[in-house]
Amino acid sequence: MKSPDDRRRSDRARTAILTAAAESVAELGYAKTSIEGIAARAGVGKQTIYRWWSSKGAVVLDALVVEQSAPDADWPDTGDLAADLRLVLRAIAAEFADEANSATLRALMIDMQHDDALSREVMTRILGPQLAATKRRLTAAQAAGQVAQGIDLDIAAELLFGPLYHRWILRTQPFDDAYADVLTDLALRAIAPKG
């Protein structure tokens, strides 16, 4: 069994590694980030990293999951879909508006375009859980009569996030609460029961 001191040391090393991984991706991009580089930044040996993570992709994505809100976290559910959706879209707009955070995501997104393994890992660990959490909230809203029957909830989830990614990728315009609120209203019109 580990002593409390061992455990504290382990926790410190894990945190240092995850911080180093996030910094490295933001500065160098995913492609130029290496296990060696992360180990050097974190002041640990490579073997310490391999004790917990099997690959660069695994440690980098854990770092991002720690930095972002947990991707599989449930949406707020106050019973008021409009209020909850507004909150979530404002939070995503703020994440895209944050320069450091946006730089990390941009580096990852660029490398995903060429790297199928990374692309699958991002889907499995980040996007998939986010879309699933969104679908859970929409399913609850549908049961409560706030979303029309027969709406494809997978594609509805893409409709919520798509415009934000479009604006971010194409670098067309700023992100602010006012923009998030207009999107929220349009998205609600798309999914609400008619009449």
Add this chain to the structure above:
Amino acid sequence: MKSPDDRRRSDRARTAILTAAAESVAELGYAKTSIEGIAARAGVGKQTIYRWWSSKGAVVLDALVVEQSAPDADWPDTGDLAADLRLVLRAIAAEFADEANSATLRALMIDMQHDDALSREVMTRILGPQLAATKRRLTAAQAAGQVAQGIDLDIAAELLFGPLYHRWILRTQPFDDAYADVLTDLALRAIAPKG
């Protein structure tokens, strides 16, 4: 005045240059594409390119504008917004589904993330005109009572295209007519008058 022969020679050279530019971006990406490389592929001298275009960005974007449908082209307007929107979203889905076309766009999109001048040029020459043409069609539909009053038509245009870009960038799912049609229905719900 130019003779007919001169004009035919000019047209052939212009076409060769635009084809070479499009091929180079698809193969090498925008960053590694050069005026020298385009000239060599097209079998012309650099000065021939500079006679018509001031920069790499200018010639590459002209090549893409030729390859894609003209970005400032008006939308179809049959008077039936649903039918026109379905046609346009299916066409965009087909462009993203086309491997060669998608590779060129992906190379450009990646380089836009680091290159502010390119990003502005893409906005001015491709995306801006596309969004403006979309807004013209939505404005006509609004006047015809097919789009609710008070809808922000700039953000509505992003709502139409955003989900397609989201799916393309995140490489989550295939593009087909069935997908385009579900998106069309959701987008129409978002912008149609209520009741």
